[in-house]
Amino acid sequence: MSSEKRIITISRQYGSGGRQVGALLAEQLGLPFYDKELIGLAAEKSGLAEELFASAETNRSAVNFGQIFTGVWYEPPLSDKVFLAQCAVIRDLAAKGPCIIVGRCSNYVLRDCPNLLNVFIYAAKPLRIKRAVEVYGEAKEKIEEKINLMDKKRSSYFNYYTDLKYGHPENYDLCIDSGYTGVEGAAKLIRAAWEL
Amino acid sequence: MSSEKRIITISRQYGSGGRQVGALLAEQLGLPFYDKELIGLAAEKSGLAEELFASAETNRSAVNFGQIFTGVWYEPPLSDKVFLAQCAVIRDLAAKGPCIIVGRCSNYVLRDCPNLLNVFIYAAKPLRIKRAVEVYGEAKEKIEEKINLMDKKRSSYFNYYTDLKYGHPENYDLCIDSGYTGVEGAAKLIRAAWEL
Numbered sequence: 147m148s149s150e151k152r153i154i155t156i157s158r159q160y161g162s163g164g165r166q167v168g169a170l171l172a173e174q175l176g177l178p179f180y181d182k183e184l185i186g187l188a189a190e191k192s193g194l195a196e197e198l199f200a201s202a203e204t205n206r207s208a209v210n211f212g213q214i215f216t217g218v219w220y221e222p223p224l225s226d227k228v229f230l231a232q233c234a235v236i237r238d239l240a241a242k243g244p245c246i247i248v249g250r251c252s253n254y255v256l257r258d259c260p261n262l263l264n265v266f267i268y269a270a271k272p273l274r275i276k277r278a279v280e281v282y283g284e285a286k287e288k289i290e291e292k293i294n295l296m297d298k299k300r301s302s303y304f305n306y307y308t309d310l311k312y313g314h315p316e317n318y319d320l321c322i323d324s325g326y327t328g329v330e331g332a333a334k335l336i337r338a339a340w341e342l
Numbered sequence: 343m344s345s346e347k348r349i350i351t352i353s354r355q356y357g358s359g360g361r362q363v364g365a366l367l368a369e370q371l372g373l374p375f376y377d378k379e380l381i382g383l384a385a386e387k388s389g390l391a392e393e394l395f396a397s398a399e400t401n402r403s404a405v406n407f408g409q410i411f412t413g414v415w416y417e418p419p420l421s422d423k424v425f426l427a428q429c430a431v432i433r434d435l436a437a438k439g440p441c442i443i444v445g446r447c448s449n450y451v452l453r454d455c456p457n458l459l460n461v462f463i464y465a466a467k468p469l470r471i472k473r474a475v476e477v478y479g480e481a482k483e484k485i486e487e488k489i490n491l492m493d494k495k496r497s498s499y500f501n502y503y504t505d506l507k508y509g510h511p512e513n514y515d516l517c518i519d520s521g522y523t524g525v526e527g528a529a530k531l532i533r534a535a536w537e538l
Contacts, residue, residue, distance in 0.1 A: 266517075320518060321514070331538040
């Protein structure tokens with residue numbers, strides 16, 4: 147592992163096994179692993195949402211607001227405060243040292259960090275349905291609807307908070323179809339990219 | 343190399359070095375290598391364009407026309423005849439045995455083949471400009487215009503002849519930013535995927 151390489155971010159389609167790929171990789175590389183739940187909890191517990199918003203009202207340059215504050219100044223809804231707090235948590239985690247971060251637009255949030263490896267994990271819908279039912283224990287009859295909704299939510303979240311397009315290869319260094327590679331295979335390819 | 347794996351197709355952005363990745367890979371894996379020039383020449387020399395079009399007029403089911411003949415029957419322009427002839431050449435080459443094919447919508451043309459590995463190679467525009475000037479010897483002052491035109495042409499070609507969207511990860515098993523990996527690195531990752 148090159149000491150130059152520091153952070154791996156993983157974006158993923160629901161049901162692609164991207165979170166599992168990240169967890170396996172963290173174990174294999176001996177790196178801390180953060181997913182959206184952990185980042186969300188850390189942001190809530192830290193009280194950063196309130197703190198950041200208070201400073202944002204008096205000093206716009208105190209935080210890097212990205213696209214959401216481009217153009218007209220407006221009062222962001224609660225989810226924007228949470229997003230800002232999550233950005234701060236992600237930046238703090240990244241500053242601490244090498245780690246793997248899944249989700250939360252982390253490739254965008256950390257775009258100015260050197261030595262990022264940004265990965266997107268996806269798979270064909272029938273395989274995602276199969277994984278969601280068999281591995282995540284989702285109900286078979288409602289799973290296609292849930293996947294469509296999750297695709298829409300993740301895409302809207304990403305497109306709203308970044309100036310990139312969700313799932314376009316140009317946002318990533320590597321995009322892997324986990325239907326081709328499996329979870330272990332995807333981890334193997336990411337390790338190979340990390341070690342280049 | 344698993345004997346089950348047969349064909350690697352490579353789609354690529356102009357200036358990404360995708361053709362070079364394919365050529366290097368062919369050398370490393372000891373596989374035949376076909377690019378768009380070779381396929382185009384083979385199609386022209388074979389006289390297949392005329393032959394296919396003659397049979398197409400009398401027997402639509404003789405060739406798999408894909409999207410271009412969906413809906414209303416119409417006389418295809420010359421480029422469509424050439425495309426059909428190229429499809430036939432690609433299918434013939436694939437039927438002969440394991441090989442590497444760059445371009446010509448080969449991932450789409452061969453979509454019913456088992457054991458394909460479909461790869462997309464891309465890179466950020468500044469790096470593609472640098473490669474086009476330094477490696478392909480293109481004139482610096484006109485290269486951005488040429489890259490924009492090539493992007494448009496490849497995307498139109500792909501979107502016209504397939505029912506897929508050019509450059510969307512879902513069309514490929516693996517998408518690699520050659521700006522991150524370099525040509526050798528990209529070949530290494532494809533080999534790793536091929537050997538899974």
